[in-house]
Amino acid sequence: MSGLTLKHSIRQRILLLILLTSGLAFLCVAVAVAIYESTTFRPRQLDALKNTSRLLLEVLPGTLDFGGSDSANAYLRIYAEETQPGVVIAALYDAEGKLFAVYNRDAIAFSTPRTVEPSGHRFTADELNLWEPVNRNANTIGHLYLQKVLPPLYARLPQYTIMAGAVAFALTIVGFVLILGVRRNLLRPLSTLLATTTHVTEHRDYTATAKIDHEDELGLLANAFNRMLEVIGQRDTDLRQANALIRDVFAATTEVAIIAGDLNGLVTLFNTGAEHMLGYSSAEIVNRATPILWHKAEEIENRATELSLQLNRKISGISTFTALSDQGQPDSHEWTFIRKDGTELKVILVITGMHDSQGRPSGYLGVASDITRRKRAEDEREKLHGQLIHAQKMEAVGQLAGGVAHDFNNILAAMLMHIGLMRDEPGVSPEMRAQFDEQQEFVNRAANLTRQLLLFGRREVMQKKLVDLDSLLGNVLKMLRRLIGENISLEFKGNLKATWINADSGMIEQVVMNLVVNARDAIETCGRITLTTTVVDLTDTGKSTEARPGSFVCLTVTDTGSGMTAATLEHIFEPFFTTKDQGKGTGLGLATVYGIVKRHDGWIEVESTPGSGTTFRIYLPASTHQQASPSKNPVSPPTIGGRETILLVEDDEFVRHAALAVLRHAGYTVITAVNGQKALEFWATREQKIALLLTDMIMPDGLTGLDLVKRLRKDDPALKVIIMSGYSLELSQQGVLDTERVTYLAKPFEATGLNQTVRQVLNAK
Amino acid sequence: MNAANRISAPARRVPLKYLLHAAALCTFAGAGLIARAEPPVAAISTQTIAAASQPSMAQESRVKAAYLVKFTQYTSWPASTFESDTSPIVIGIIGPSPIAADLKQEARPITRPRPIEIRTIATPEEATHCHAVFFSRTDSYQEESWLVALKGKPVLTVGESDQTIKRGAIIHFVAEGKKVLFEVSRPAMERSNLKISTEMLRYAKTVRNALEASN
Numbered sequence: 002m003s004g005l006t007l008k009h010s011i012r013q014r015i016l017l018l019i020l021l022t023s024g025l026a027f028l029c030v031a032v033a034v035a036i037y038e039s040t041t042f043r044p045r046q047l048d049a050l051k052n053t054s055r056l057l058l059e060v061l062p063g064t065l066d067f068g069g070s071d072s073a074n075a076y077l078r079i080y081a082e083e084t085q086p087g088v089v090i091a092a093l094y095d096a097e098g099k100l101f102a103v104y105n106r107d108a109i110a111f112s113t114p115r116t117v118e119p120s121g122h123r124f125t126a127d128e129l130n131l132w133e134p135v136n137r138n139a140n141t142i143g144h145l146y147l148q149k150v151l152p153p154l155y156a157r158l159p160q161y162t163i164m165a166g167a168v169a170f171a172l173t174i175v176g177f178v179l180i181l182g183v184r185r186n187l188l189r190p191l192s193t194l195l196a197t198t199t200h201v202t203e204h205r206d207y208t209a210t211a212k213i214d215h216e217d218e219l220g221l222l223a224n225a226f227n228r229m230l231e232v233i234g235q236r237d238t239d240l241r242q243a244n245a246l247i248r249d250v251f252a253a254t255t256e257v258a259i260i261a262g263d264l265n266g267l268v269t270l271f272n273t274g275a276e277h278m279l280g281y282s283s284a285e286i287v288n289r290a291t292p293i294l295w296h297k298a299e300e301i302e303n304r305a306t307e308l309s310l311q312l313n314r315k316i317s318g319i320s321t322f323t324a325l326s327d328q329g330q331p332d333s334h335e336w337t338f339i340r341k342d343g344t345e346l347k348v349i350l351v352i353t354g355m356h357d358s359q360g361r362p363s364g365y366l367g368v369a370s371d372i373t374r375r376k377r378a379e380d381e382r383e384k385l386h387g388q389l390i391h392a393q394k395m396e397a398v399g400q401l402a403g404g405v406a407h408d409f410n411n412i413l414a415a416m417l418m419h420i421g422l423m424r425d426e427p428g429v430s431p432e433m434r435a436q437f438d439e440q441q442e443f444v445n446r447a448a449n450l451t452r453q454l455l456l457f458g459r460r461e462v463m464q465k466k467l468v469d470l471d472s473l474l475g476n477v478l479k480m481l482r483r484l485i486g487e488n489i490s491l492e493f494k495g496n497l498k499a500t501w502i503n504a505d506s507g508m509i510e511q512v513v514m515n516l517v518v519n520a521r522d523a524i525e526t527c528g529r530i531t532l533t534t535t536v537v538d539l540t541d542t543g544k545s546t547e548a549r550p551g552s553f554v555c556l557t558v559t560d561t562g563s564g565m566t567a568a569t570l571e572h573i574f575e576p577f578f579t580t581k582d583q584g585k586g587t588g589l590g591l592a593t594v595y596g597i598v599k600r601h602d603g604w605i606e607v608e609s610t611p612g613s614g615t616t617f618r619i620y621l622p623a624s625t626h627q628q629a630s631p632s633k634n635p636v637s638p639p640t641i642g643g644r645e646t647i648l649l650v651e652d653d654e655f656v657r658h659a660a661l662a663v664l665r666h667a668g669y670t671v672i673t674a675v676n677g678q679k680a681l682e683f684w685a686t687r688e689q690k691i692a693l694l695l696t697d698m699i700m701p702d703g704l705t706g707l708d709l710v711k712r713l714r715k716d717d718p719a720l721k722v723i724i725m726s727g728y729s730l731e732l733s734q735q736g737v738l739d740t741e742r743v744t745y746l747a748k749p750f751e752a753t754g755l756n757q758t759v760r761q762v763l764n765a766k
Numbered sequence: 767m768n769a770a771n772r773i774s775a776p777a778r779r780v781p782l783k784y785l786l787h788a789a790a791l792c793t794f795a796g797a798g799l800i801a802r803a804e805p806p807v808a809a810i811s812t813q814t815i816a817a818a819s820q821p822s823m824a825q826e827s828r829v830k831a832a833y834l835v836k837f838t839q840y841t842s843w844p845a846s847t848f849e850s851d852t853s854p855i856v857i858g859i860i861g862p863s864p865i866a867a868d869l870k871q872e873a874r875p876i877t878r879p880r881p882i883e884i885r886t887i888a889t890p891e892e893a894t895h896c897h898a899v900f901f902s903r904t905d906s907y908q909e910e911s912w913l914v915a916l917k918g919k920p921v922l923t924v925g926e927s928d929q930t931i932k933r934g935a936i937i938h939f940v941a942e943g944k945k946v947l948f949e950v951s952r953p954a955m956e957r958s959n960l961k962i963s964t965e966m967l968r969y970a971k972t973v974r975n976a977l978e979a980s981n
Contacts, residue, residue: 060965066836067969096875137839139878 011191015183023172030168034161042157043129047122050131050149053085058145062137064102065095073102081106089128090148093135101143117144127151190219194226207234258348258369261355264362266290266319278348278371280341290319295338304334323365326354338369346373391575406451407699413448414725414749415655417441418663421752425666441751448749452511465601467624468509470500470534470554477510481517488527491517496534500554501624508597509621515590516558516617522581523562523615533557536623547604548620556619564611573607594619641756642667645692645763649673650680650709651725652700656748660695663752664759677704684713691720693763695746698726710741721762725750824864829946830900830939831868834924835882837937838898840966844959847897847920854883858896858921860905860912862886890915898922901930909933920959931974936960940971947971 009017057080064073077091081104089111093102098117105113122131128150135143190213197211207230213223251259251272258275262268267290271283279295286294293301301321308316308324316324325332332352337345348369357363423429424437474493482491502509513532520530535555539548565573565580572578574595598605601621609615647669651657657673664671672691674680677700684691694713696706706724713720725746744762746755838855857873859866866884873882885896890912893899899921901909906927913934916923923935930938931951936958938949949972955962967973 063840063963063965063968066839067966072969140839140876 012184012188015187016180019176019179019183023176026172027165027169031165034164038157038161042151043124046129046149046151047131050085050088050122050129050147051133053080054131054133054145054147056080056084057091058133058135061093061135061145062142065093065135065143066137070102074104077102077104080104085147085149087149087152088147089150090146092146094144094146096142098144111148114146118146120144124151127153186215186217187219190215190223194219194223197226197230201230205237207231207237256371258367258371260286260367260369261364262367263364269364275369278340278346278369279338295340297337297339300337322352322367323354326352326365327362329354335372336369346371347376348372409451410448410748411653411656412749413444413451415653415659416444417448417749418656418659418752418755420444422659422662422666425752444749451749465503465505468502468504468506470502470504470509470556470621471495473506473509474513474532474534474556477513481514484514485517485521485530489521489524490529492529492531494531494533496536496554498536500534500536502554502601502621503624504601504621505597508600512594512597512619513556513558515594516619519590520558520560520562520615523560523564525563528561528614530561531557531559533559537620548606552623552625553603553620554623556621557616558619559614559616561614564614565607565609566611570607570609574605641753641760643669643760643763646670646672646689647693647695647759648680648683648691650675650677650694650696650700650706652676652697656697656725659752660755663755664695666752667756667759669759676700676702677706677709678702680709681712684716691717693759694720694722695759696722696724698724707741707743710743714741721765723758723762826941826946827865828868828872830926831865831872833939833946833948834865834869834898834900835872835876837922837924837962837966838882839876840963841898841922842961842963843897843920843922848880852880854881855898856883856885856896858885858887858893858899860887860893860899860901860908863900863902863904865900865902893921894919896921898924901925901927901935903927909935916958918957918959922958922960923954936962942971949974 057076060076061073064070064076073093077093081088081091088104089106090113091104092100092113094117095101100113100115103113105111118132120132120134122129124130128148131145131147131149133145133147134141135145190211193213194211197209200209201207210227210230211223213220215223251270251274254272254274255277256274258278259270259272260268260275261270267288268286269288271281271286275286276282281294305316305318305321308321312324312328320327322332332350334350336348336350338348339345349372350367350369352365352367354362355364355366420437420441424434424441429437474495478491478493485491517530517532524530533556535557536552537555538552539550541550569580573591575592578592595605598619598621603619603621606618606620607615608618647664649657649660649664649671651660651673652675654675657675661671661673670689672683672687674683677696680694680696681704694710696709698706700706706726710720710722710724714722721744722742723744723746725748744758746758750758834857838857843855857869859869863886866886869884873884876882885892887893887896887899893912893916897920899912899916901912901924903926905912906929909925909927909930910933913923913925917934922937924937924939925931925933925935926939927933931949931954934951934954936951936954938951940947940949948970950962950967950970951974953974953976
């Protein structure tokens with residue numbers, strides 16, 4: 002039964018139940034009828050016979066007394082045939098027991114008793130025999146015999162058909178009503194509930210409700226179902242909103258790559274940021290084990306080794322990415338990603354484990370940020386830091402050099418002036434004069450060294466003027482040839498047009514000299530050095546980071562020497578970097594070149610191939626002011642000496658004495674002061690006109706040469722001034738030199754130089 | 767219809783068969799009416815009896831005696847005519863008569879509910895104490911006066927003369943060939959305050975409903 006019920010729908014089960022119940026009820030009725038029929042059949046037959054015979058018995062005395070056999074026969078026949086059809090024999094006997102009248106339906110089949118028997122009944126298998134007395138008043142005047150054939154069961158059954166039909170009809174009606182009731186009360190609500198459930202499942206429409214207006218359990222069920230739908234619907238809405246938020250967040254994080262994978266390494270999520278970052282589309286990546294696509298194999302290996310050491314177990318393959326997060330440790334590591342187009346980028350990849358609602362690991366979430374720019378900025382910063390250190394180093398060297406140069410120059414200046422004086426003494430033999438010249442050369446070399454130190458430290462005062470680079474090179478070429486020796490040829494290819502630059506010619510000479518000396522040192526035995534000047538108009542900045550568009554004069558120095566490696570090239574402009582043997586180079590040569598070129602707003606490009614030589618290109622801004630200055634600058638033999646009075650202010654005793662000697666020797670009246678204060682005191686008490694103030698720049702009492710100039714000019718605005726300095730001048734002070742109409746004389750200077758400068762200043766208007 | 771009522775009571779116990787029984791009853795009652803409307807039926811019965819006996823006075827006397835006794839069995843008198851429940855039904859015979867012996871013989875077996883007593887009477891006065899009085903053909907001369915005396919009295923008067931009904935008797939023996947039949951006068955019966963069963967009236971040759979002209 003249970004097996005049957007489980008297979009069928011409720012409707013079928015209920016229908017079956019009703020059918021079974023109806024059938025059972027019908028069966029019960031049938032059994033009851035059968036029992037009733039079988040147990041009451043005979044008594045009922047007897048009753049029926051007796052009852053009907055009573056009527057006959059009332060009319061029979063009349064026929065016996067008055068009517069005769071004929072009327073008795075008629076009565077018996079009518080009775081047997083019409084009142085009791087089952088009666089086959091009806092016989093009437095008179096008081097004496099003689100047959101008075103008889104009805105026999107079939108005389109052959111049934112025999113009429115000959116003699117009267119006592120009143121009573123007797124059943125045989127298929128017939129009922131009844132003897133009844135015929136009484137008139139209380140007197141028996143005859144006997145009636147009835148023989149009835151009992152109808153067989155099948156003949157009796159039809160009389161129950163109506164009852165059976167009625168019962169069956171009633172049961173059908175009841176069943177029908179039950180089915181209607183069940184449909185209305187049970188099946189229809191259930192169908193509604195089912196339809197609602199299906200609708201909700203198919204359309205995800207949680208606003209649907211099961212409309213069941215019952216107040217029974219089904220109504221309660223429907224209400225509970227509707228409430229459940231509301232709750233689920235609310236949760237569904239929340240979930241959708243949360244999902245939408247997550248989706249929006251994923252889509253909006255375009256700068257950060259979010260990549261999720263399952264436990265097998267299959268990518269389950271690849272957001273917009275990841276698409277931007279890696280160049281793959283989500284469709285290409287999702288559901289594939291693709292992290293290898295954008296990782297460098299060697300990075301994975303390195304990381305695996307690193308993790309193996311850290312975690313003390315073998316790490317390889319995909320677990321390189323998951324090992325740390327599996328242990329609940331944060332995994333934040335820098336990686337190089339390879340984009341779809343092959344380019345690389347640096348990222349920080351943070352990997353965290355994802356867990357499902359039961360807390361079991363469900364996958365991994367990787368969040369990668371592009372740190373290429375950060376990396377670049379860091380590199381930049383490091384470079385800047387290096388440059389700062391470099392600058393600080395240079396500053397330190399410069400200060401040292403400046404400090405040394407100040408005193409050194411004073412000494413050298415004194416020496417040069419003395420040598421000059423002695424050389425020009427009358428009676429000096431040509432041999433002696435040659436020795437003096439040699440001494441002067443030594444001192445000049447020392448002075449040059451100092452000058453280089455100052456240049457490098459950018460302490461040198463730059464005296465820019467328009468210079469034709471070709472002419473300048475032409476002037477120094479002879480000296481350079483002497484410098485490089487006979488094994489090396491020096492070629493100069495000048496530009497066809499003028500190569501005007503606004504530059505400090507001394508500094509440019511220094512640049513050329515340093516480059517050529519370096520070239521010479523790069524050539525071991527013999528070779529060639531080529532100097533070329535060109536004018537270029539740059540529109541493309543090219544490979545050099547310092548290049549800029551514009552018109553430039555380019556000086557190229559090419560040698561056929563040993564060349565340099567890329568590693569060496571990186572350092573050649575650093576101060577004190579040298580490839581030369583200990584004692585042979587100062588390491589300042591190229592640093593000085595770099596410093597000078599920078600100060601002229603130019604830049605240097607170097608090309609070198611080890612074994613085949615080096616090419617330096619110096620770019621200097623070409624000047625548009627083309628003055629016909631060369632004609633104005635004829636080297637006319639300077640007039641030396643005079644009768645003017647010169648106020649010499651110099652704190653260095655040697656220099657003061659030397660200069661005093663030189664100037665007096667030249668015929669000037671010289672008044673000396675050891676510092677600015679003394680000079681002011683003298684000025685206040687002067688008795689003759691002072692034509693020229695020759696003063697040191699830096700003096701110990703705090704009053705500088707410039708200060709002194711300003712004080713004295715208040716008194717005599719036309720006072721001519723030469724400021725000497727072996728040290729440095731601040732840039733602002735450089736400007737002052739121009740505005741204050743001050744001539745600058747760099748220490749150390751020769752006697753001749755001093756005389757010439759003094760005369761020039763005095764001659765000037 | 768009286769019979770139908772009696773049948774119907776037991777018939778109610780088996781409702782399914784009620785209609786069947788009712789139909790049968792109607793048929794049966796109809797058959798009864800037919801029988802009463804056909805005197806030959808009764809005549810055949812009498813004929814049977816007559817055929818068995820010799821056509822003699824003695825035969826006829828015995829038949830009439832039997833009839834007389836049977837008549838008393840279908841007639842009901844007012845209760846006041848009996849002294850008790852077991853008081854006999856008295857049949858009066860005028861003077862000595864040959865029928866007396868036959869009557870006694872016929873009446874002997876009847877004991878319930880009342881016995882039958884045969885009494886020879888001589889005066890109409892005596893006749894009023896009887897329940898039934900038979901006037902033979904020989905009594906014809908005094909029949910009329912006696913009947914006048916018995917008029918309205920609860921006495922079943924039976925005669926043989928052609929004038930019997932006219933004279934006020936209730937039953938008249940009619941000889942038809944060899945058969946003995948009887949007529950009944952309903953007015954006389956009713957005047958005498960007697961009731962004769964329909965079971966007997968059914969077999970009467972004639973039931974006269976109006977009084978014939980009499981003196």
